[in-house]
Amino acid sequence: MHIQPDRFLRDLHKLRSFGAAGVGKGVVRPAFSKADIAAREWLMAQFEAADLRAHMDPVGSVWGLADGPSVLMGSHSDTQPEGGWLDGALGVIAALEVARAAQEAGGPAVSVVSFQDEEGRFGGTTASSIWAGSVSLETADQFADFDGVLFGDARQSVADLAGDFVDPAQFNGFIEMHIEQGPWLDRAGETIGVVSDIVGIRDLNITFGGDQNHAGTTPMMYRRDAVQGMVDYITQVNAAFASIVSDSTVWTNGHVSVHPNASSIVPGQARFSMQWRDRDAGLLDRMEAIIRETARTVAATRDLEVEISDYWALAPVEMDARLKAALADAAALVAPSKWREMPSGALHDATCVAALMPVAMVFVPSINGISHAFGEDTNEDDLVAGLKVLASAVTRLTN
Ligand code: GLV
Numbered sequence: 150m151h152i153q154p155d156r157f158l159r160d161l162h163k164l165r166s167f168g169a170a171g172v173g174k175g176v177v178r179p180a181f182s183k184a185d186i187a188a189r190e191w192l193m194a195q196f197e198a199a200d201l202r203a204h205m206d207p208v209g210s211v212w213g214l215a216d217g218p219s220v221l222m223g224s225h226s227d228t229q230p231e232g233g234w235l236d237g238a239l240g241v242i243a244a245l246e247v248a249r250a251a252q253e254a255g256g257p258a259v260s261v262v263s264f265q266d267e268e269g270r271f272g273g274t275t276a277s278s279i280w281a282g283s284v285s286l287e288t289a290d291q292f293a294d295f296d297g298v299l300f301g302d303a304r305q306s307v308a309d310l311a312g313d314f315v316d317p318a319q320f321n322g323f324i325e326m327h328i329e330q331g332p333w334l335d336r337a338g339e340t341i342g343v344v345s346d347i348v349g350i351r352d353l354n355i356t357f358g359g360d361q362n363h364a365g366t367t368p369m370m371y372r373r374d375a376v377q378g379m380v381d382y383i384t385q386v387n388a389a390f391a392s393i394v395s396d397s398t399v400w401t402n403g404h405v406s407v408h409p410n411a412s413s414i415v416p417g418q419a420r421f422s423m424q425w426r427d428r429d430a431g432l433l434d435r436m437e438a439i440i441r442e443t444a445r446t447v448a449a450t451r452d453l454e455v456e457i458s459d460y461w462a463l464a465p466v467e468m469d470a471r472l473k474a475a476l477a478d479a480a481a482l483v484a485p486s487k488w489r490e491m492p493s494g495a496l497h498d499a500t501c502v503a504a505l506m507p508v509a510m511v512f513v514p515s516i517n518g519i520s521h522a523f524g525e526d527t528n529e530d531d532l533v534a535g536l537k538v539l540a541s542a543v544t545r546l547t548n
């Protein structure tokens with residue numbers, strides 16, 4: 150098979166034009182936005198042109214299907230509310246190029262997917278979780294974004310394009326190429342990361358409730374200030390985690406919503422996200438116990454109400470040994486002494502797909518480790534090196 154790096158880069162830049170925003174190569178293309186749907190329609194046209202059967206499933210994932218049993222490759226084409234041009238898009242367009250080159254060469258059979266809502270406007274890896282059966286469609290339809298829009302309503306916007314779910318039995322494995330989204334390959338001057346495992350993640354919302362009141366006349370000692378509770382909670386959780394976490398454990402309060410959010414009002418409510426990630430499921434449990442205990446203690450001490458939502462979670466997963474070895478052999482050929490095996494700190498659709506078939510992932514560097522930001526980028530030589538690893542691995546696996 151003869152992959153064409155120029156065609157791959159041209160398509161990658163074209164995909165960025167759907168939702169291009171911000172400085173540098175930024176993109177705003179959240180799941181089911183106008184830009185996202187237009188990008189998915191464009192992808193389906195590229196699949197058709199590559200002699201693959203273009204298909205959209207009921208939750209908006211788009212597929213380019215080869216005939217008969219095939220290797221599945223891809224990622225997602227939705228973005229964060231402020232994202233870069235490569236997170237997800239790279240894996241989809243690299244898969245398109247490999248599948249297209251394979252069709253032109255008369256084999257091997259490679260299919261392509263762009264999953265919907267990996268970035269979690271409504272949940273997180275929403276479409277791949279539904280496909281893998283870890284979340285039912287009925288449950289997912291009730292997932293709401295921060296504006297209260299339901300996944301079930303959002304997906305109606307593509308109902309006229311959508312067919313059935315795709316039968317996973319036709320695929321003998323899934324390989325996802327992605328940018329690293331962290332600093333390690335770039336700092337080491339390396340080109341390729343072969344993923345060993347993907348960390349687990351848990352994510353919930355905590356709401357502190359107090360008394361909304363006048364910020365000038367309410368004495369400090371009589372206040373029930375929800376934001377003071379949130380700040381106290383975050384400080385105490387940071388201190389409590391310090392003694393149990395490892396260097397690679399991470400936790401984030403990325404979304405905060407204060408009511409009524411005005412400088413002259415003592416806030417009556419503070420709702421915020423609490424997300425934590427690690428490779429060790431036991432540690433995730435211990436962190437959860439601290440989170441719940443700290444929230445309850447802060448609420449009791451400050452006379453606040455507290456509500457802790459159900460959590461959304463993905464368990465840590467190992468990559469398949471055979472697929473990983475094919476990627477490692479290809480990496481050694483394409484980037485001798487400039488590749489490593491490494492864990493993924495970011496979540497990926499591959500975690501969900503692992504419930505259905507063997508999965509593996511390959512990374513290329515992120516310049517300065519930047520991602521989930523407009524400044525995300527990768528040198529084009531490294532993008533092409535990743536493409537070559539993907540093509541070489543699929544050739545090895547199918548020979
Ligand atoms: C998804 O990109 C994540 O790791 O949050």
Ligand code: MN
Pocket residue numbers: 225236237267327497
């Ligand atoms: Mn991604």
Ligand code: MN
Pocket residue numbers: 229236268521
């Ligand atoms: Mn992402």
